[in-house]
Structure formats: structure tokens, C-alpha cells
Amino acid sequence: MEAFKGEIKFLFSGRGMPYEKVCLLVAMVVTVILSVLLSGNFAKDAKVVIIDLDNSAYTRELTTRIDASEYMQVTAVLNTPVDPKTLFYEDKAVAVVYFPRDLEKNRFTGSASNIGVYYDNTNTAQTANIKEALNELLALDNAAASGDVGSTNDSVAGQVQLADRKLFNPQESTSNTETLGFLFFFGSMFFTFATIGMGPRLRLTHEMDRMMERGTPWELVARIVPYAGCLIVSFVVGMAVLRVWGDLNFSGSLVTFLFTQLFYVMTVGMLSVTFGWTAANPGIASSRMILFIPGGFILGGMTGPVTYYSDWVVHFSHVFPLTWEFHFQRDIIARGAGLSDISALFGAFLVYMAGAGMLLCWRFYSERKKYYAMKRKEARARVKMQELAKEI
Numbered sequence: 118m119e120a121f122k123g124e125i126k127f128l129f130s131g132r133g134m135p136y137e138k139v140c141l142l143v144a145m146v147v148t149v150i151l152s153v154l155l156s157g158n159f160a161k162d163a164k165v166v167i168i169d170l171d172n173s174a175y176t177r178e179l180t181t182r183i184d185a186s187e188y189m190q191v192t193a194v195l196n197t198p199v200d201p202k203t204l205f206y207e208d209k210a211v212a213v214v215y216f217p218r219d220l221e222k223n224r225f226t227g228s229a230s231n232i233g234v235y236y237d238n239t240n241t242a243q244t245a246n247i248k249e250a251l252n253e254l255l256a257l258d259n260a261a262a263s264g265d266v267g268s269t270n271d272s273v274a275g276q277v278q279l280a281d282r283k284l285f286n287p288q289e290s291t292s293n294t295e296t297l298g299f300l301f302f303f304g305s306m307f308f309t310f311a312t313i314g315m316g317p318r319l320r321l322t323h324e325m326d327r328m329m330e331r332g333t334p335w336e337l338v339a340r341i342v343p344y345a346g347c348l349i350v351s352f353v354v355g356m357a358v359l360r361v362w363g364d365l366n367f368s369g370s371l372v373t374f375l376f377t378q379l380f381y382v383m384t385v386g387m388l389s390v391t392f393g394w395t396a397a398n399p400g401i402a403s404s405r406m407i408l409f410i411p412g413g414f415i416l417g418g419m420t421g422p423v424t425y426y427s428d429w430v431v432h433f434s435h436v437f438p439l440t441w442e443f444h445f446q447r448d449i450i451a452r453g454a455g456l457s458d459i460s461a462l463f464g465a466f467l468v469y470m471a472g473a474g475m476l477l478c479w480r481f482y483s484e485r486k487k488y489y490a491m492k493r494k495e496a497r498a499r500v501k502m503q504e505l506a507k508e509i
Contacts, residue, residue: 131397139404154416154433160246160424162190163211166204172196173221179232179258183214188250201235202284206454207462208447211237211424212247224262224277231280238283239451240294243422251279285366285451292363293451298419300355301442302410305385308348309406312341312389314399316480321398329488334474334481341386348382349375356450368453376456377445377463380470385410385438387473394480413439418447438473441466 128137165183169176184191192210201213215233223230234251236244259276286293315337319325328336353375359365388409393402414420416434423431434440444462448454456463 131401135401135404139407143407151415154426154430155421156427158425160188160211160243160422161427163188163243163247163424164192164209165189165247166210166213167191167194167216168199168201168213169194169196169216170198170218171216171220175221175224176216179216179254182254183251186250186254188246202452203458205237205284205452206448206458208418208423208444211243214251220277230277232277234279234281236281236283238286238289239447240418240422241286241289243424246424248281255279285368285447288364290364290366292359292365294419296359296363297356297365297446297450298414298417298443300352300359301446302414302419302439304348304351304355305439305442306406306410308344308382308385309389309410310403311344312386313393313406314396314402315340315390316394317396317398317402325484326488329485334478337390337477337481338383338387338474341383341390345379345382345386349378352378365450367450369449370455373456374445374449377449377466380466381438381442381445384441384466384470384473387470387477388438391473391476391480394484409437410439413437413442416440417443419443435465435469438469441469 167180167183169180180191180194183189189212193204201215204210204213213235215235217230217233220230220232222228232255234248236248238244255277262276283289316325319328353371356365356367360367389406392405392408393399396402396405413434416426416430416437417423417440426434444466445459448459448462
């Protein structure tokens, strides 16, 4: 009973992780918030780009029917040949439908024709509904053309068929999806554990007092650099293992990816220090990791397809830094994009990074303001004590 009472006292003392609050927070997040965010279980209005080289009445009709599907939304129609891979950069499309020349002519002259479809297979589950919808659409079209609406007979002359191709992860290897996602998730999580208690640690060792006197927020950024270097090295080692031991497809430039990582790890580090700033000790600060790391893993597109989420959920997911990391992973590693190909995405991330830096500066100068206020209060107290001592 003494041990039980002692642990109860420590639990509510505030000297360790506030588990009595964390456990309830986790339960509320899982049951309430995530049930709302993850309410969709199918791809609704997934982005589809049409390459229409026939530009006929028939292809325009097919485009309209594709756009009318609840599973697909046509975001662009191109009438010139384009490398389909480039249309997937920055998650601008999930599938690219290719209408070849003379498609309408072949249909009405009794010649079989194929419609090409390129699927983004960076997440193996995100295109299942699109495949089903496109197959149903063409089956109904072929049945109507043969005069039998209920028929799906493949022997009908002049029918149109789908010729699909999976891009970026055709073998559906977990090295390119879940395993790679866990590498970035756990790496970022333990990097946060290593840095989130920096503010409380400096406060307990009184190094924070010196920084308040003559330091700048960039001293905190400099302290993040060694941990950031370790994280980047661990990413490279992990990807090398997946490349040699597993089936990782690294289509882009390693230099380009590492360049983006310099900004990513520093952003996570600044957010980590900011979130742990007000904690009483590093142990309490560690529990705050849940506020900004797991959200990106859940909503960033590695555990579940982004096409399953509502638009507002996709926009909201960019609050979490790991969402941006998965954008870089899909574009550079999987799709082979260069920095110029993702300039809009990278520019938006720099704005996000600037916001993280501003939050850290705000924390720092707010602490300095409190520090000088406390010093002035202590100075007034000393003056009063000296006056009192003189009177005595």
C-alpha cells in the first residue's frame, strides 16, 4: 500500500509524464477526432487527367462520363502527347487516361481499340475504386454499342478495352510503401524525443539564463544541428538497406532528396523545441510529441490513401511536418521528380518552415520578456530589503 500511495502521489505531482491526461487525450483522439477525419473509405472525386489525342465527340463524351463518376474528377484535358509521369508530381493526379488517335473511328468501323490508363501506385489501395469505375463505364459502353445493354461479351467487334499500367511501384513492394513510411515516422519520432526536452533541460541547468541575457533564438537552432545530422544519416542508411536488401525503387536524385531533408529536419527540430518549451522537465516534454508527429503519419498518405480523405482533411494534414516529408518521398524517391518539378510544393514548405521559425522566435522572446520582468521584480525586492535593513 505504501508503494501504491507513493506512485499515486508521483503520478499527480507533475514531475513526470501527465499520464492521467495523456491517456484520456489518446482515447478522445482515436475515437472522436480520427473517426471524423477517417470517415471516408473510398476514393471520392480522385484527380484524373485526360490525354485526348483523338479529340472526338466520343472521347469528349467519355470524359464527361468519367467526370460525372463519384469516384473521379477530371482536373485537366490535354490534346498533346505528355509524359504521364510528370502529371503525377505534387499529387496532381491519381490516374491518367490516354485516348489514342482514331479511337472514335475504330469504334464505329469494327476495329478493337485500347484506352490506356496509368495508375499512381505509390499507395496500392488508392486506385482500386477508380479501376472498378472505369471497367464498369467501358463495360456499359461496349454493351450499348453492341445493342445489348446487359451484355459484356468480349467478342463484340469494335469494342473498347482498358490497357492499364501501374507506375512507381508496379511490384507492390512494401519497401516502397509501409516500410519506407515507418522509417521516416520512427526516425522523426525519436528525433523529436531527443530535442523536445531541450528548453526544459537548458532551464534546469541554468544555461537558459545566459541565453536570455545575451543569446538569440539561432543558438537553439544551432543546438538542433547535431541531432539533425544523425537523423539524415539514419535515413540514408535505412534507404540503402531497403535498396540492397529489399525492393526500394529510388527513381530520383539522392542529392535532391537530401537537400529537402536539410529543411525538413530543421523544421521538425524547431517545432519540437517550441512544443516542449513550457514543460517543467524533459520527461513531461516528451509526451507532447503526440501533438505534431503521429498526425502526419496517419494523414500523410502512407497508412491510408489521400484520395479517401475529404479536401479539408487533406489541407489540414499539412499542419503536420511529416505530411510534407511524405510528399517529398512520393515525388522525388518514387516518381523521380527534380526540384524544379516540385517548385510549388517546396516553396509552400519554405513558408511552413518560416512559420515554424517564427513560432520558435516568439517562444524565445516571450521567455526573455518574462526573464527581465522577474529580474526587475527581484531588483525591487533587493532594494526594499536594503532600505529595510538601513531603517533597522
